[in-house]
Amino acid sequence: MPLARNVLNLMTLFSAPKGTFDVLPPASSTMLAVREALTAPLRTAGYGYIETPIFEDTALFARGVGESTDVVSKEMYTFTDKGGRSLTLRPELTAGLMRAFIEHKLYAGPLPIKLYTVGSNFRYERPQKGRYRHFTQIDVEALGSDDPALDAEIIALALAAYDNLGLKNFTTQLTSLGDQNCRPAYRDKLQAFLAELELDADTRRRAEINPLRVLDDKRPEVAAQLVDAPVMSAHLCDDCKAHYDAVRQYLTELGLSWQEAPKLVRGLDYYTRTTFEFVHNGLGAQASIGGGGRYDGLSAQLGGPDLSGIGWAIGVDRTLLALEAEDLTPGEGGNVAVFIVPMGQAKSAAVQLTARLRASGIATDLAYGDRGLKGAMKAANRSGARYAIVIGDRDIADGVAQVKNLETGEQDAAPLDALVTTLKEKLA
Numbered sequence: 001m002p003l004a005r006n007v008l009n010l011m012t013l014f015s016a017p018k019g020t021f022d023v024l025p026p027a028s029s030t031m032l033a034v035r036e037a038l039t040a041p042l043r044t045a046g047y048g049y050i051e052t053p054i055f056e057d058t059a060l061f062a063r064g065v066g067e068s069t070d071v072v073s074k075e076m077y078t079f080t081d082k083g084g085r086s087l088t089l090r091p092e093l094t095a096g097l098m099r100a101f102i103e104h105k106l107y108a109g110p111l112p113i114k115l116y117t118v119g120s121n122f123r124y125e126r127p128q129k130g131r132y133r134h135f136t137q138i139d140v141e142a143l144g145s146d147d148p149a150l151d152a153e154i155i156a157l158a159l160a161a162y163d164n165l166g167l168k169n170f171t172t173q174l175t176s177l178g179d180q181n182c183r184p185a186y187r188d189k190l191q192a193f194l195a196e197l198e199l200d201a202d203t204r205r206r207a208e209i210n211p212l213r214v215l216d217d218k219r220p221e222v223a224a225q226l227v228d229a230p231v232m233s234a235h236l237c238d239d240c241k242a243h244y245d246a247v248r249q250y251l252t253e254l255g256l257s258w259q260e261a262p263k264l265v266r267g268l269d270y271y272t273r274t275t276f277e278f279v280h281n282g283l284g285a286q287a288s289i290g291g292g293g294r295y296d297g298l299s300a301q302l303g304g305p306d307l308s309g310i311g312w313a314i315g316v317d318r319t320l321l322a323l324e325a326e327d328l329t330p331g332e333g334g335n336v337a338v339f340i341v342p343m344g345q346a347k348s349a350a351v352q353l354t355a356r357l358r359a360s361g362i363a364t365d366l367a368y369g370d371r372g373l374k375g376a377m378k379a380a381n382r383s384g385a386r387y388a389i390v391i392g393d394r395d396i397a398d399g400v401a402q403v404k405n406l407e408t409g410e411q412d413a414a415p416l417d418a419l420v421t422t423l424k425e426k427l428a
């Protein structure tokens, strides 16, 4: 047996790491269409694109997201680099964006600073449908203002993004988590309530460290005991209550609807005041397609000025599942509009024609591989293109190309020098 084959036989085939997946064509075109639809409303509202590194100082997440959260205590991909630094693959985007805001003193300009980004995140979670170890978020943050109209804008932008995709079967869950003035007294009250319940040792420990998180416990024996638990939204101080009322008034004036969710608990510790989640009805356990809220203490906590912020992240992967659940397929179809099939000695002309059509903005592909008319037409049909251009020696001599409508099968000759115009009319 030749050596190369021998070696190949001994090698294991690699697959994508557990909890990750590849996005292949044509599904990838849906993913691109989703990213585009979700980010378009941000650009029309003055949000600028930002990119930050995929890894950051581990301490940034410990301090920003919170040591007691599952994300920081159990799910981070942390490693020591060759220089001895502890680095972590980002589990979310807000902390890194806030770090950049402080590091580059973006707060020195007019506020709020409005930013958005799209990127990979990493959490060592138990993988299941909709929950991955590598996933993509679209993240938006408005930094440096606590104006409740900005809260309404942020929520409205997410709803406009979903609307762009045609998504319908989801609700906006909304509440206020108060601030450093009213939360401590509420926390004491909740802890006193939880102390009276019959809870296992783990949950009791959680009640000590982060009692709000217990409210999120879905186990029936725990949930049943939480029915009468005190909720933050009923214990807001006057300032937080006025802020929350104003947010809701702006939302009403924008014609938007939501559900009050007094027991909404987010998995990250930085939230204050307005907090929300978008929950889809067709996704089972991993139903949150996006979420966010205010984090008025985060800048100061990370060593920056005492400025507020609000934002959200939409999970691209879960949004794709939500689209599937609603039978929506944005961006599906051909990647190209036109497919060129060269015959005889027309290859050079076809190569040049492909370049000319692409330069004029018509998405075009070419039958590579000289596989004959039958094979080339098969490729044309598979490409999803609406028109095939068949071009042979006789056509070139006559100054024409055959334009075939791949849906109806109709075919007619079109002059080569007017082909761009002809195709643009047909494709319009």
Ligand code: HAM
Pocket: 091, 092, 093, 094, 123, 125, 130, 131, 132, 133, 134, 135, 136, 137, 139, 140, 141, 266, 267, 268, 288, 289, 290, 291, 292, 293, 294, 310, 311, 312, 313, 314, 315, 316, 317, 318, 319
């Ligand atoms: P989050 O709720 O942790 O918030 O994540 C936002 C969204 O990312 C979720 O609603 C979900 O769609 C998606 N997501 C989270 N974890 C996974 C996973 N393991 N697999 C697939 N999708 C996932 C944040 O990350 C905050 N930084 C949002 C924010 C921005 N708050 C203020 N500004």
